[in-house]
Amino acid sequence: AAGVIQSPRHLIKEKRETATLKCYPIPRHDTVYWYQQGPGQDPQFLISFYEKMQSDKGSIPDRFSAQQFSDYHSELNMSSLELGDSALYFCASSFTGGVNEQYFGPGTRLTVT
Amino acid sequence: AQTVTQSQPEMSVQEAETVTLSCTYDTSESDYYLFWYKQPPSRQMILVIRQEAYKQQNATENRFSVNFQKAAKSFSLKISDSQLGDAAMYFCAYRSARYRVQGNLIFGKGTKLSVKP
Numbered sequence: 001a002a003g004v005i006q007s008p009r010h011l012i013k014e015k016r017e018t019a020t021l022k023c024y025p026i027p028r029h030d031t032v033y034w035y036q037q038g039p040g041q042d043p044q045f046l047i048s049f050y051e052k053m054q055s056d057k058g059s060i061p062d063r064f065s066a067q068q069f070s071d072y073h074s075e076l077n078m079s080s081l082e083l084g085d086s087a088l089y090f091c092a093s094s095f096t097g098g099v100n101e102q103y104f105g106p107g108t109r110l111t112v113t
Numbered sequence: 114a115q116t117v118t119q120s121q122p123e124m125s126v127q128e129a130e131t132v133t134l135s136c137t138y139d140t141s142e143s144d145y146y147l148f149w150y151k152q153p154p155s156r157q158m159i160l161v162i163r164q165e166a167y168k169q170q171n172a173t174e175n176r177f178s179v180n181f182q183k184a185a186k187s188f189s190l191k192i193s194d195s196q197l198g199d200a201a202m203y204f205c206a207y208r209s210a211r212y213r214v215q216g217n218l219i220f221g222k223g224t225k226l227s228v229k230p
Contacts, residue, residue: 033217042204043158045217056217088156092218101148102208102218104158 002026004105006091012111013081021076021108025093031055032074033102034066035090043090049074050096081112115140117207119221126195127229133180134190134224136205144210147181147188148218153201161203164188166210192226200228 005024013019025032031050035043045058049068060066063081068074078085088109092102116139126132138147149161164172164181172179176196180189192199205221 035218037156042220042222043218045219048217058217090158092158101160101163103160104150106155106157109156 004091004093004103006089006105006108008108009106010109010111012113014113015081015083017081017112019078019081019110021078021089021091021110023074023076023091023093023105025072025074025091026095026103029093029095029103030072031094031096032068032072033092033094034060034074034076035092035104037088037090037107039087046076078110083112086110086112115142115145115207115209115219117205117219117221119205119224121224122222123225123227125227125229126192126199128195128197130195131191131193132195132226134192134203134205134226136188136190136221138186138188138205138207140186140207140209142209142211146208146210146216147179148206148208149177149179149190150204150206150220151199151201152204152223153198158204162190195228197228197230200226202226 033048034046037043046060048056052068066076088107090107091105094102145166147164151159162174176193202223204223206218208216
């Protein structure tokens with residue numbers, strides 16, 4: 001079965017640089033979620049999109065922005081990177097016509113040096 | 114605001130034995146979903162089992178089962194016949210069913226499960 005695809009899997013950036021993370025949801029899933037998991041922590045919700053519109057917002061810094069495109073893939077843009085942004089970034093997708101089980105991608109490990 | 118608490122940072126079980134991971138949550142909502150996710154060393158988040166709050170029957174998925182006590186706001190995970198591959202971090206998660214579209218997961222801090230051969 002198709003799974004959530006995230007790219008790149010690993011990313012190394014320097015402070016104040018910009019990073020773009022991409023997510024391709026499971027086919028026919030209409031909702032995408034972004035989570036951030038710091039070292040030794042639980043995943044924290046950042047933002048979600050339903051049918052290409054922002055549906056909910058969590059603890060996402062103003063330096064971050066995201067969007068969902070017509071093909072349902074989503075991108076998380078992160079600017080002015082800080083050391084504290086180093087984390088594992090997950091994308092998850094779900095289909096609203098059911099229990100809304102969220103299926104996670106493998107994550108993008110971002111390291112800011 | 115909803116919160117999820119996992120009071121056991123670490124647990125250990127002997128291979129082939131049974132272990133129960135605890136989870137409690139706090140909410141004023143009556144309709145919601147509860148999940149257990151497994152995160153092995155690969156860091157992939159894997160859905161293990163889910164429970165709808167309106168269902169009284171406890172969910173079961175092969176060797177995994179839950180004990181859902183709605184009044185007590187308790188949602189424990191029982192793993193039977195533990196296998197070495199069960200070693201992982203386990204996260205309990207809550208999702209509101211209030212809105213059809215909204216519904217991010219709220220996670221507990223996790224329980225690290227070790228399986229001894």
